[in-house]
Amino acid sequence: MKNDFIPVAEPVLGAIERELLLDAFDSGWISAGGTYNKKLEEDFSSYCDMDYGSTVSNGTVALHLAVRALDLVSGDEVIVPNFNGIYGAYALLYEGVTPVPVDAEYGTWNIDTQLIEERITPKTKAIMVVHLYGHPCNMNPILELAKKYNLYIIEDAAEAHGAEYNGRKAGSFGDISTFSFFSNKIITSGEGGIVLTNDAEIYKKVEYFKNQCFHVDGPRNFTHEDIGYNYRLTNLQSAIAYAQFLQIDKLVDARIAINKKYREMLQDIEGISFQDEREYAKNVFWMTGIIIDSKKAGFTRNQLEDHLARNNIQTRRLFVGMDRQPVLKKYDYFFEESFPVSDILADNGLYLPTSSLLTDSNINRITETIKQLI
Numbered sequence: 001m002k003n004d005f006i007p008v009a010e011p012v013l014g015a016i017e018r019e020l021l022l023d024a025f026d027s028g029w030i031s032a033g034g035t036y037n038k039k040l041e042e043d044f045s046s047y048c049d050m051d052y053g054s055t056v057s058n059g060t061v062a063l064h065l066a067v068r069a070l071d072l073v074s075g076d077e078v079i080v081p082n083f084n085g086i087y088g089a090y091a092l093l094y095e096g097v098t099p100v101p102v103d104a105e106y107g108t109w110n111i112d113t114q115l116i117e118e119r120i121t122p123k124t125k126a127i128m129v130v131h132l133y134g135h136p137c138n139m140n141p142i143l144e145l146a147k148k149y150n151l152y153i154i155e156d157a158a159e160a161h162g163a164e165y166n167g168r169k170a171g172s173f174g175d176i177s178t179f180s181f182f183s184n185k186i187i188t189s190g191e192g193g194i195v196l197t198n199d200a201e202i203y204k205k206v207e208y209f210k211n212q213c214f215h216v217d218g219p220r221n222f223t224h225e226d227i228g229y230n231y232r233l234t235n236l237q238s239a240i241a242y243a244q245f246l247q248i249d250k251l252v253d254a255r256i257a258i259n260k261k262y263r264e265m266l267q268d269i270e271g272i273s274f275q276d277e278r279e280y281a282k283n284v285f286w287m288t289g290i291i292i293d294s295k296k297a298g299f300t301r302n303q304l305e306d307h308l309a310r311n312n313i314q315t316r317r318l319f320v321g322m323d324r325q326p327v328l329k330k331y332d333y334f335f336e337e338s339f340p341v342s343d344i345l346a347d348n349g350l351y352l353p354t355s356s357l358l359t360d361s362n363i364n365r366i367t368e369t370i371k372q373l374i
């Protein structure tokens with residue numbers, strides 16, 4: 001790899017992370033249930049204005065725990081955004097729950113709230129909302145539907161640490177909310193995640209399932225009444241995540257500043273559009289995504305991707321619709337529906353390097369390289 005390589009994402013790890021990690025190490029408490037797990041659970045949940053937090057090994061198992069804690073079972077249906085990574089669908093499929101996909105809306109790239117109601121059936125038990133690329137979903141219509149049809153909300157805020165909807169933090173809307181601390185996320189512990197809730201019973205269930213279904217209150221006598229998992233996060237990882245959490249405002253601001261700079265540098269280029277920031281939203285721009293309108297731009301997404309790669313600049317395509325996922329096609333879920341907005345995003349979108357470490361001169365180089373294609 002040449003040393004002028006710009007990765008699409010890179011964690012920012014410094015003195016505070018090192019100090020807290022070594023503190024956890026020196027304490028001898030390296031597995032789960034340590035002081036940094038507790039600090040992270042308490043402080044991250046209050047940051048999101050939620051009562052309970054439970055650290056977990058990653059954002060995917062966080063979603064699985066949500067499914068188990070809400071007692072969703074085979075035959076139940078859950079509304080999901082069609083345009084998304086596979087994670088939420090996996091969490092449902094682990095339990096045989098049917099994902100019912102709804103197309104995205106232009107602009108925010110999130111689930112189109114106007115299309116949800118027509119997909120609700122007597123089997124629908126929950127709506128899974130995912131705040132994609134840092135932009136919160138339009139929550140009021142979703143909350144109204146959840147109330148009207150008595151549905152749970154599973155809120156996947158893996159990409160939206162610090163994002164806000166009408167001044168309220170992403171992660172504060174779900175009956176159960178989940179975050180990822182994977183290394184490309186706004187705050188990270190390498191691998192990791194957290195589940196939040198305001199409901200004491202749901203919290204208990206999350207702790208129960210994540211701890212191999214050991215009795216929460218009863219004796220630890222190695223008898224188990226349900227199928228459990230080891231989905232715990234170590235104290236070492238929690239120490240890193242906690243150090244990152246202490247700097248969350250700075251890390252969020254860095255993403256927003258990067259997005260602003262990209263917009264300024266690319267504003268004159270026809271055919272490149274960015275994710276919106278709606279009036280209700282604080283978009284934390286986890287990643288700066290762009291959509292290429294090839295007729296206007298004169299080049300396609302794939303050409304841009306190749307051109308940047310040849311110039312040692314890494315990008316990633318945006319997600320692929322659930323309707324196109326080979327793994328989901330093996331099931332009978334997706335009938336003959338079409339998802340035109342998801343298709344546009346999947347076929348024409350990519351995200352540019354967006355690590356909080358990115359310098360202005362990196363962004364200049366990236367945007368100048370893009371301009372060479374015109």
Ligand SMILES: Cc1ncc(COP(=O)(O)O)c(C=O)c1O
Binds near residue numbers: 061191
């Ligand atoms: C929206 C979303 N949900 C869930 C996940 C899963 O998180 P993890 O990779 O920590 O399992 C991710 C990221 O990977 C994600 O982007």
